[in-house]
Amino acid sequence: MPPPEPTETADPAASAAPEPAVRSEQGSHRAVGGSPNRTAWLMVLPWAAVTTAVLAPFVVSRHPDQSTASSIGAVAGPAVLVAVVCALVAWRSTSAWSWWLYPPIVVIPAVALVVLTNEVPDRLENVPQDVGDQGNRSLVAPEQAGPWTLQTGAGPQAQEAELRERLLRADETLEPVYGQYRRAADDILVYNGINVPASTDLARELVGTPEDALRDYLDGTGIVDVVDLPPGDLSGAMACGTIPRLGPYVDLVVCGWADSGGIGTATYRVDGINLESAAETTRDFRADVTVTD
Incomplete structure (x- = not known):
């Protein structure tokens, strides 16, 4: 009887490696599609403006010795900073964000930052160091x-x-x-x-x-x-x-x-x-x- 033909065995190294064609196709798709949150800037800036509009009158009334422009800037600065950070995080994210995520992510940290940068120092300066x-x-x-x-x-x-x-x-x-x-x-x-x-x-x-x-x-x-x-x-x-x-x-x-x-x-x-x-x-x-x- 003729000897049995040898069976082919799969190379473990070859089977473990990803297919080059698939990897290339995925990278090409991401390069074309870009971030799933390309409109993040348009979503965060209105909420920064809303935060400024709501908090500015309060800060102006609390600081009558400051100019109105300075008081508004004390609110707009933290609000815009939070909005920029939020937009960058969303832009780098690989998953799409729903529209309702943006208001709390922008407004809550912005309010907290305004309080920390405006109210807390005023409280502390009224407490005598000695x-x-x-x-x-x-x-x-x-x-x-x-x-x-x-x-x-x-x-x-x-x-x-x-x-x-x-x-x-x-x-x-x-x-x-x-x-x-x-x-x-x-x-x-x-x-x-x-x-x-x-x-x-x-x-x-x-x-x-x-x-x-x-x-x-x-x-x-x-x-x-x-x-x-x-x-x-x-x-x-x-x-x-x-x-x-x-x-x-x-x-x-x-x-x-x-x-x-x-x-x-x-x-x-x-x-x-x-x-x-x-x-x-x-x-x-x-x-x-x-x-x-």
Whole structure:
């Protein structure tokens, strides 16, 4: 019998290698088709614009001392940065993204970045780096505070005693400070101050969030239309509002401030004064009635 013909066996190395023709065809298809998310730029930029439009008024109101262009740029910058990163990731992706993925991927990180770059630094700069030094601040009522002269007599003394009694009934740990000041014949400033001991909960609130402590205090005194304003060199918080008209008197403008040492208010009966001019006057007056031990 003739010997059986040998059977052919497959070469393992040859079977494991991919077919050159198929690989070439796949590479050619990807080169022609490109990224499945070629329109990513058109999808992300509108959401960056929406984020800027929504957050810009909030940032502008929180930073009245900055120009409107700077405040808008503080929002547009982070929003565009997030949009660019999102578009690049989508463009490099090999899978197609649905349209509904773009809004949360752009808006949520953009909002977080705006908060981190705008709100967090503002909070931190209001927290004293040396709490002990700022805790030694206190309010006084000097005889002269810039152009303002302290008034004496039975009337101011009676009102000071009434304020002290009312405040101590509410909290015996607080130290009230009072003064009626006159700058000209008809310009009157009524000053109320509260020195807060460093060991109290209110003192800790004044260190961490002075704007909240000030708002709570002003809300309890009947002041309306309160507006936050820059506090000036002494930091902390400042806000101004009005006391509604009583009888024949015009509306009274009131500005308050708060820092780690306490809370103070200046009530003005001055013709032609508005919130901005009252705030400027209050910054100067505050510097004159604040001492550091």
